[in-house]
């Protein structure tokens with residue numbers, strides 16, 4: 159057996175390598191910043207003969223996912239990647255793929271939605287996939303982007319799941335930043351990742367139709383089945399994450415990563431690469447005497463409901479960092495976490511860093527401290543959107559904080 | 564395989580979907596009657612005059628509902644003749660229009676309904 | 688490739704009791720598709736009449752594997768499917784069966800790209816000249832003068848010359864066909880299946896509901912379109928144009944039936960004024976002039 163090797167690479171390259179190790183057979187993609195390197199790298203690996211796959215050079219993201227789906231339903235492992243407007247352009251095909259119960263893996267390199275044009279990080283693209291029936295995960299670093307992509311093939315192709323899956327990685331912060339990534343050897347990957355399974359294949363023979371009209375009752379039952387599969391996916395993710403540790407030494411059995419949560423009074427919650435900075439901020443705040451922990455959502459769908467409750471239900475306050483806003487209400491993660499936690503702890507939503515505005519650990523420290531002070535002053539509070547912009551707090555809609563007790 | 568057919572449904576020409584790994588899937592199987600007995604839609608019934616029919620197969624070729632079967636050698640002159648499945652024939656009249664010898668008449672369906680009522684068989 | 692009608696497959700590729708309207712040209716056409724390609728075909732169908740014709744789960748009205756897909760994605764989905772089946776070594780013919788809206792309008796971008804990439808698929812545009820499934824709205828392939836629910840006084844633009852547009856992609860095979868001439872359609876499908884690369888077949892499909900004619904006349908009106916020269920049967924094989932019977936005998940306008948015979952049977956043209964009919968005649972002349980010019984350049988005329 160060969161040895162794993164440590165290489166310095168950008169997040170996009172890590173994802174491309176994961177597709178290669180997974181023995182993906184068909185890739186269809188369309189260029190969009192900051193995703194493009196993934197496709198370029200795969201194309202390079204194919205043309206050098208390092209990867210045995212076909213690239214379909216489509217004319218749009220709509221076609222990118224449609225062609226990927228067409229290949230997957232035809233019985234091969236298929237992969238695509240996109241960002242931002244590209245993801246929105248393929249939005250209806252996301253629903254079609256999930257509803258067909260066909261495993262497909264896609265990388266989403268997070269980026270802001272225009273206008274105006276902005277190629278920098280925001281989670282508004284990836285979080286808009288929440289309702290589509292795809293599994294959605296977010297990486298914190300390049301190694302995790304690689305590891306999640308590899309695992310995603312196994313998870314989505316598990317007969318208990320049979321749903322497509324997205325691996326999110328933050329635009330530029332991960333996609334274009336070089337970090338050390340440990341690449342496994344192919345034999346170990348082949349042992350970890352069994353041959354593709356899917357619920358059916360479209361091929362000559364049985365004259366079956368996929369997707370013709372159904373009675374409304376059966377339509378609802380199909381959705382119920384998808385919801386059940388999402389619940390199964392929680393279990394499958396844990397199993398696969400544990401096994402990944404056996405093969406590759408890194409454990410992904412937790413859907414939520416908790417950093418110093420057990421003794422914390424306050425939890426900073428969020429997803430993606432900036433949670434690394436949140437951990438530094440938590441340490442700084444601890445130096446000041448606030449017991450702060452960090453809860454990072456590695457998975458958005460299935461929503462890690464029980465993990466979140468276990469980690470944060472009994473805390474004094476949860477400060478949710480959202481790199482996105484459901485305009486007119488609050489950040490999507492804030493809404494998700496408020497519902498899971500029944501707003502028992504104080505809940506403060508902090509939309510920040512949207513469109514790539516730089517957020518350092520000092521910023522996180524600042525708004526977290528502000529949130530903690532609000533709680534200490536007022537008791538239990540519920541603030542959907544306490545916008546943090548260029549070092550200042552802007553309480554937005556609803557315009558003043560809501561006191562609960 | 565995701566979809567399999569039971570022996571019984573195969574016999575009936577209707578094939579059911581089974582769920583692999585227990586999943587419900589958006590899959591259907593080819594079979595007659597996907598919209599029920601479409602013969603109910605008919606207001607005009609095509610009636611074949613086997614004396615006139617030359618067995619040219621044109622009606623069979625054009626019927627958009629594929630409800631015409633050509634029965635070999637069953638015509639009065641030993642020619643192949645069309646037999647129409649009235650359970651599903653929608654009465655469009657394409658067959659009558661393409662017949663080169665006008666061997667198919669479109670007859671008002673009410674005539675048959677009245678007759679069926681007389682014979683006490685209203686649920687054709 | 689001559690087609691002997693009596694020797695055509697008897698296997699049902701369209702199932703009795705499907706959901707099409709009486710006299711539907713799409714179910715008629717799909718029968719011929721099955722007869723021509725047999726069980727090797729896998730058919731990708733974007734939104735349109737043929738999505739509904741399949742009828743209700745747990746049954747479907749077509750005798751071939753059908754992959755339904757969103758409106759704009761037929762050519763791209765078929766591209767992925769064809770690549771996958773080829774990689775798996777499956778002996779298959781991936782076919783797109785799309786309407787005029789799914790081809791000339793919303794699906795055009797994906798179609799053009801698949802043609803440019805040379806995907807090994809047969810793309811069939813079943814052209815009933817409007818969005819019939821949603822209730823007869825005009826499309827890029829609705830002809831001049833036709834009434835639709837979004838052109839109440841008649842469409843004022845001409846039909847997109849789609850077969851020529853696809854042929855301009857320099858694909859190996861493009862053909863026009865008609866449900867009135869099943870043997871021609873079947874022969875062209877068989878020819879297309881023997882060619883590797885992107886093949887495009889445009890099927891003229893008169894719709895009794897949307898064109899406002901008696902359902903018994905579907906095949907007759909399709910034939911009249913050809914006999915009057917309003918629809919021309921031809922094929923481009925590796926860029927070389929050839930007229931097919933009976934259109935090859937109709938280069939001389941004298942040999943064509945008057946277009947009024949075709950128009951008068953259709954309610955959608957009932958409101959036409961004499962000047963509208965003149966415009967339609969002019970359009971037909973333009974189409975024939977283009978064909979004649981191309982044949983002359985080839986030295987075939």
Ligand code: SF4
Nearest residue numbers: 626652654655656658
């Ligand atoms: S009336 Fe129409 S459906 Fe009935 S047999 Fe004739 S062509 Fe077929």
Ligand code: SF4
Nearest residue numbers: 616617619620622662
């Ligand atoms: S078209 Fe007329 S002549 Fe020909 S087989 Fe049918 S009924 Fe007989």
